Amino acid sequence: QQPVQSPQAVILREGEDAVINCSSSKALYSVHWYRQKHGEAPVFLMILLKGGEQMRHEKISASFNEKKQQSSLYLTASQLSYSGTYFCGTEMGLGNTPLVFGKGTRLSVIA
Amino acid sequence: EAGVVQSPRYKIIEKKQPVAFWCNPISGHNTLYWYLQNLGQGPELLIRYENEEAVDDSQLPKDRFSAERLKGVDSTLKIQPAELGDSAVYLCASSLGADYSNEQFFGPGTRLTVL
Numbered sequence: 001q002q003p004v005q006s007p008q009a010v011i012l013r014e015g016e017d018a019v020i021n022c023s024s025s026k027a028l029y030s031v032h033w034y035r036q037k038h039g040e041a042p043v044f045l046m047i048l049l050k051g052g053e054q055m056r057h058e059k060i061s062a063s064f065n066e067k068k069q070q071s072s073l074y075l076t077a078s079q080l081s082y083s084g085t086y087f088c089g090t091e092m093g094l095g096n097t098p099l100v101f102g103k104g105t106r107l108s109v110i111a
Numbered sequence: 112e113a114g115v116v117q118s119p120r121y122k123i124i125e126k127k128q129p130v131a132f133w134c135n136p137i138s139g140h141n142t143l144y145w146y147l148q149n150l151g152q153g154p155e156l157l158i159r160y161e162n163e164e165a166v167d168d169s170q171l172p173k174d175r176f177s178a179e180r181l182k183g184v185d186s187t188l189k190i191q192p193a194e195l196g197d198s199a200v201y202l203c204a205s206s207l208g209a210d211y212s213n214e215q216f217f218g219p220g221t222r223l224t225v226l
Contacts, residue, residue: 002153030212041115041202041217042154049212087153096210098167101153 001026003090005102012078012109020105022088023070029095031064031071036104037084045073045086050095078109113137115218117203123224129191132221136184136205143180144215145188146202154202154217160186161209190223198225 003024012018022031030049034042046055048064048071055062059076075082085106089099116135124130136143141162146154157176159167162183171178175194180186190197200220206213 032215034217041219044214044216047212047214089153091211095212098156098159098170099211099215101155103151104153 001092002100003088003102005086005088005105007105008103009106010108012075012082012107014080014109014111015077018075018078018107020073020075020086020088020107021070022072022090022102023068024090024092026069026092028064028066028069028071028090028092029097030091031062032089032091032099033062033071033073034087034089034101035082035084036087042087075107078107080109080111083107083109115203115205115216117201117218117221119221120219121222121224123226124193125226126195127192129189130193130223131190132188132201132203132223134186134188134203134218136186136203137216140205140207140216141183142206142209142213143186144204144206145178145186146204146217148200148202148220150199157188193223193225195225198223 006021033045036042062073064071085104087101087104089101143160145157148154158171160180178188202220204215204217206215
């Protein structure tokens with residue numbers, strides 16, 4: 001079951017904040033966040049495990065609400081380098097299941 | 112440290128032709144993945160290897176797709192014969208750990224165009 005990401009796209013000015021959401025209809029074991037720039041490989045940002053703490057990567061942080069079966073990615077004081085497509089990948093059930101990626105959220109940061 | 116290497120980066124073929132993609136994972140990574148990524152979509156798993164063994168190939172269309180990972184290092188993904196709908200980016204990834212709760216390192220992908 002593919003997770004649903006929202007919004008589909010967002011445009012920010014440098015220094016603004018954004019939130020990207022990832023929701024699943026099934027119980028989740030972990031949520032993985034990746035960023036992919038156009039024509040490049042997806043790059044790992046962070047993993048949130050069931051029962052784990054909120055994670056952080058530079059000025060990007062994320063939370064995982066197990067009860068709501070959703071994760072949110074928080075981008076603070078955005079930089080031009082944050083532009084790209086953000087994907088969440090969900091691992092379901094008791095774990096060790098293939099990641100199912102959402103369709104992505106396209107983020108554009110402009111000067 | 113060298114990243115995941117894939118070749119070729121681009122491939123254009125006519126339908127019904129065979130095609131092969133090659134991947135060299137990060138040294139020491141025992142787990143290797145092949146993903147398919149369509150335009151505007153996230154990666155979709157095709158197959159996962161633990162060393163030489165394919166431990167999850169349920170998503171691989173076995174009528175035309177095949178993969179191998181001889182000696183547990185490099186891997187090759189083959190399509191024979193290719194169809195128009197196979198046009199996509201084929202990503203290879205590797206990880207240190209033996210399950211999905213690990214950071215995956217992706218290669219740049221091979222963009223396949225089937226005419």
